Amino acid sequence: MNYTPFSPCPDDSQLAEDLILRGCHPLPRRRCFSKTPPSLPPPLPSDPFSPLPEKTAVLNHYPCKTKTFSCFAGLKPEMGFDMRIEKSRFLTYRTDLDLPIPQLIQLAKSSNSVIRLGLDIGGGTGTFAAQMKLENNATVVTTTMNLGAPYSEAAAVRGMVALHAPLQQRLPVFDGTMDLVRCGHAVNRWIPVTAMEFLFFDVDRVLRGGGYLLLDRFFSKNSDLEKVYAPLIGKLGYKKVKWAVANKGDASGIKNGEVYLTALLQKPLVLHASFLISSPFVETFLQGFFSYCTTKSAIHLLSCCGWI
Incomplete structure (x- = not known):
């Protein structure tokens, strides 16, 4: 990451991510000027599901041909850049693996709890945070890595706070301050078990008593879920509010005998005897x-x- 001090920074964000993912984090500060869009951005949208405004982020180093958000929106719906699709995410119930936000809020109310502040680990373009803001006026911060697509930039232009943080980093919030921590697709069986255990106990550190851990479609081999991950999760001593398991029906899931787990777990106010x-x-x-x-x-x- 060589550079010339007091000059424009080199376009090496991909290299920076590679280093971060290999444990070089935090990266050292540099005395150079980062590239920004040539025009001032528009005001933040009142609707976080309006089309992503173009020319509000520098996308030159991404592989999509036209270097625009709409280019990424046309690639794969699950990437999270098509706001027409994102608008209904986390709101509807289709299978037992779904926990719609209205149901999540109702479950919290029924236990005399509240969800005001949250952390979405691996939250992509910030859709969960956006829905929580609209449905419950809750503030949810998203952690994300770009990995070849402008997830951080998309979350920011929608008015969501995106923390560029890897999974192996200590969660950048203070102890006992979060009402909810959601772990999305980024938290799965590819994480070493020891690293995952440290992650879950760091989640416990930031959750307040009565707060919730939401594992949203965590996937693993079925045998590993029973022998490895369920006991690991059980070490937290949390109350199981929801625990739903279903087969992972894509090619990889069928080949490897994988399953999805969606679990809502509530941290006790005190550790039970x-x-x-x-x-x-x-x-x-x-x-x-x-x-x-x-x-x-x-x-x-x-x-x-x-x-x-």
């Missing part, structure tokens, strides 16, 4: 402790258990 006792170490210790106590006199038993 029943969860602590479920720890194998604690359970073994308590069994031995009470076995020892019951061999003693009644007075010794009361003293042993701390009651006198």
Whole structure:
């Protein structure tokens, strides 16, 4: 990432992402001038699902021929650049894997909880954040990596805050401040298990008591879900509000025996004693402790258990 100080920065954003994804993060600061669009941007749209305004971002380094948002909108609908499609996302129920935002809000209300602030990990163009703003006046910050498409730029021109942050980074929000953390497609079986465990416990760090973790279509092999990921998620000790599993029906899913999991999990206000006792170490210790106590006199038993 060589550059000339006090001159225009080289167009090396792809190299920067490659370095970030390989663990070189945060990248060092530089004393050069980044390229920006030649004209002032329009005001932020009142409707975040209006067509993405062109010439509001520098897209020269992306592979789409015309270097426009509309070019990406015409590639694959699931990329998130076609606002006609995005407008209905997260609002309708089609299968058990869906958790529409109105239902999510109602579930929170029914447990006397609120969703005011959230974090969307791997949120693409910011559609979940946009829908939460419209449906619940909630502020949701999106973390995203571009990976060959202008996800960060698209989220920004829609009025969403996009944090350019990799999954291996400590979540850039303070402890116990989030009401909701959503993990989208970016969180899946391709993440090493140890790294995923650290990610989930970092999510626990930023969630307040009573807050929610939403795993939205997490995919893995069916056997791994039962043996690896369900126990890993269980370590958090969260309440299962929703737990839905279905086959992943695309070619890769059929070939590898993959399934989707959508789960809504609520963090307890305090760590339950029943969860602590479920720890194998604690359970073994308590069994031995009470076995020892019951061999003693009644007075010794009361003293042993701390009651006198």
